[in-house]
Amino acid sequence: MNFAQIKDLKDKVLNGYKITRDEAVRLAGTENLESLYYSANQIRSKFCGAYFEMWSVYHQNTGRCENDCTFCPMSSVTRVNYYATCDTTGVEGQIESIRNLSAKGVKNFEIDTTHRTLNDEKLTEMIGILNTIQSKTNVNLCASFGCLSFEQLKRLKNETKIKAYHCNIESSENYYPNTCTTISLSDKYETIRNAKSLGFYTCSGGIIGLGETMEDRIDMAMKLRELKADAISLNILLPFPGTPLEKHARLSNQEILTTFAVFRFINPKAQLRFARGRTLIKIIEKEALRSGMNSSIVGELVVNAKDADIDNDIKLFEDEGFIIRK
Numbered sequence: 001m002n003f004a005q006i007k008d009l010k011d012k013v014l015n016g017y018k019i020t021r022d023e024a025v026r027l028a029g030t031e032n033l034e035s036l037y038y039s040a041n042q043i044r045s046k047f048c049g050a051y052f053e054m055w056s057v058y059h060q061n062t063g064r065c066e067n068d069c070t071f072c073p074m075s076s077v078t079r080v081n082y083y084a085t086c087d088t089t090g091v092e093g094q095i096e097s098i099r100n101l102s103a104k105g106v107k108n109f110e111i112d113t114t115h116r117t118l119n120d121e122k123l124t125e126m127i128g129i130l131n132t133i134q135s136k137t138n139v140n141l142c143a144s145f146g147c148l149s150f151e152q153l154k155r156l157k158n159e160t161k162i163k164a165y166h167c168n169i170e171s172s173e174n175y176y177p178n179t180c181t182t183i184s185l186s187d188k189y190e191t192i193r194n195a196k197s198l199g200f201y202t203c204s205g206g207i208i209g210l211g212e213t214m215e216d217r218i219d220m221a222m223k224l225r226e227l228k229a230d231a232i233s234l235n236i237l238l239p240f241p242g243t244p245l246e247k248h249a250r251l252s253n254q255e256i257l258t259t260f261a262v263f264r265f266i267n268p269k270a271q272l273r274f275a276r277g278r279t280l281i282k283i284i285e286k287e288a289l290r291s292g293m294n295s296s297i298v299g300e301l302v303v304n305a306k307d308a309d310i311d312n313d314i315k316l317f318e319d320e321g322f323i324i325r326k
């Protein structure tokens, strides 16, 4: 697409038009990258304003996962013992950490578990943990407990005060079988649809840099639009030692920025969130913030965020003109 075609498409999106897959593919292939990134930023500005959300993530230790996600250090196919490196402070330690981050401006926290889903007994335990954290902090909580059933999500809705539910679809339908064979995408879609129907703010997304094509990423973005995901997490593969992707080559900066911008064209109103792998793109963070992103995990997801990271992150986001939503 040339400059005029990108501008024309952007103007249509600003007026409510939903771009087609074919248009997204042509957009991603443009040589007018500055125009693409600038236009994506304008779309973000029109539909999301200057507000920026910071999130942090806390793992609940529910044991090594039985699934075979190729990118994940907790999976059944990794050679390393991830839990040996995990935070062992337990819920009380996490509450203290959440309070510290909250005092610095982070108001959103995702509590996640391993496994495809949770049984009812484990869900009861997690509901207790969510309520304990909620009663001792003043923050927004999101749960990421895998493919819960409709009845289980209803329990979560009725027995806690959490407003958000997270479930990643990871990649396109075409590429996903290369990434995970033990969880069906249809179960993930159903979980997101059920969470949405129960009134949860839904967060989903995936990983780029697994070996998928730009068209796969576009298909993932189109699916997330169809699922009406309120927030989209975009992870960049961190090749963990011991995982099948440990020697995988990193995506180019241009491909990463183009992906972010095209996601914004396809999902104008979604919160587009930097997730795992931010440390790999330090050099282009500012450009990414000018290409349609408006949310971020703070710190790095492998371990819980450190205070120093937060100060630097807040400065970066505010210097780019964002207002941190508290």
Ligand code: SF4
Pocket: 065, 066, 067, 068, 069, 072, 073, 074, 075, 076, 113, 114, 115, 116
């Ligand atoms: S289901 Fe989650 S924890 Fe388990 S292997 Fe996949 S990404 Fe890792």
